[in-house]
Amino acid sequence: MTSKNRLYTGAALGLVAAATLGFGAARLTQPSTPTTVEAPATNAATPRKPALSSQVVAIDERGITASQIEVAPAGAGALDAAIPASANVESTPDAEAVLTARAPGTVTRIFKRIGDPVRQGDTLALVESRDAxxxxxxxxxxxxxxxxxxxxxxxxxxxxxxxxxxxxxxxxxxxxxxxxxxxxxxxxxxxxAVRLSSDGRSIAVVSPVSGRVTAAPANLGQYVAAETELFRVADPRRLQITASLPPADAPRVRAGDRVELTTSDGRKIEGRVRSATGVVDPESRAATVIVTPTAGGTTLVPGQLVQARIFASGGVAKTGVTVPQDAVQTIGAQTVVFVRTNVGFRAQPVQAGERSGGMVAITSGLTAGTRIATTNAFLLKAEVEKESAE
Incomplete structure (x- = not known):
């Protein structure tokens, strides 16, 4: 073999060796495929943590039982016609009195101030008057x-x-x-009529009701004209609630219907419909219903605003799908219920309607008989929101 041939042979062997080393280096630099390791068997006493995909919660029967999530079919039937209304707490007409000067004169004596208790027939002030x-x-x-x-x-x-x-x-x-x-x-x-005092020159300002002084604009030595308001007395124990209803719902209300009152701090007070005017106010375009509190009314004060739900006995809302109130959840801007699936639950967007007695009417998005999560459905909502946040 000539030197020239030996040179060609050595170059060829070098190229083969270089190619072999390059392929090996490329194999070594490729990402390794993770080895699939089978998860150990789940302890029967510990429920498997739900796995989520979008708005789907994968959870087995053991997890449902451990989380105390109840599943029940969506019901079909009539929903009680609970009419929501804004209401105002007022004193009954015979429990509040406006005390005025029966004749012009000067206030010479004042016996009561704001907050003082008053009995029927008590004298609150004296007005000295020429008319007297x-x-x-x-x-x-x-x-x-x-x-x-x-x-x-x-x-x-x-x-x-x-x-x-x-x-x-x-x-x-x-x-x-x-x-x-x-x-x-x-x-x-x-x-x-003018409540003439025994001295023959003064007029007494006398309360016709028992209660407390709620307003006292009178001042000692002040000259007042006839029929000027000097005091206001009200009995806080004798109250009524005036509720304003849409004209379409007013005919369904009957005397004696149950009413649920909710204060601004969330307290629930029971009441009954005392009467309804049967007419629509031309200014407010609403019908007035008078409600009398039957339990917890001592916590109310005149002038307080409350929300009323009147369970009208004169008619029921349209039939449809009804679900427990706990089953309806809100995720973002959507109202959903969690429908039971083979692997867990799926968040189903729905349109909620009226609410009454712990039930919610579903106007669209759900059919009667569909199995949904009821009690503790908020746990499924929390899992979906946690996954979205992650």
Whole structure:
């Protein structure tokens, strides 16, 4: 072999060796395929953690039992016609009084202030008035005329019995007595209407109801005109709730229907429909229903706003699919229920309608008889939201 041939042979062997080394290096630099290791068997006492894909929760029967998730078919039937309404707490008409000055004058005495307890017939203030003096004088004059007429009548009766006076004179005296007595009754009624005090120059501001003073704009030494408001008294125990309903729902409400009242802090108070006006207010375009609290009403105060749910007995809502309220969950902007599948649950978007007595009417997205998660369905919602956050 010539030197030239030996050179060609050595170059060829070098190229083969280089190619072999390059392929081996490429094999070594490729990502290794992970070895599949079979997970150990799950302990029967410990439920398998749900696996999620999009809005699907994979969970076996042991996990459902351990999580206390109940599964039940969606029901079909009528939903109670619970009518939602905004309501205002008020004192009953006979439990609140506005006290005014019955005549113009000056406030000379004040006996009660805001928050003080008041009994029916208590005097809250005195107003000194010229009208009071005039009324007192008229009453005294009328009483004097009655006394004089009584004496004249007695004298004429005695003279008639003696045959000295004519019968006509006695009848004239009796007529004068009747007129005097009528004037006296008028003067007494006027004194009573203005609450004339015993001193004959002041008018008493008297409460016609028991309760507490809720407003007292009167000031000592203030001159007030007739019918000026001086006090406001209300009994906080005697309340009524005025609810405003849509005109379409008002005909379904009957006296005695159950009402559930909810305060701003979430407290529930039971009540009953006392009456309904049966007409629509021309300004608010709503019908008024009067509700009387039957339990827990002592926690309400006049002027408080509450939300009412009236369970109308005069009609029911349309039939459809109904599910427990706990089954309806919200994920993002969607309202969903969790439908039972072979591997777990699937979040099914639905359209929720009216709510009543712990049940929700489903207007679309679900058929009656579909098995869904009811109790503790919020656990499935939490798993979906956790997966989305990760």
């Amino acid at each position: 003096s005039q009324i007192a004088a008229d009453r005294s004059a009328a009483a004097a005329r009655v006394t004089l007429a009584n004496r004249q009548t007695a004298r004429e009766r005695s003279l008639v019995s003696q045959g000295v006076s004519a019968r006509a004179d006695l009848e004239t005296a009796q007529a004068s007595l009747a007129v005097a007595q009528a004037d006296a009754r008028r003067a007494s009624a006027a004194a009573g």
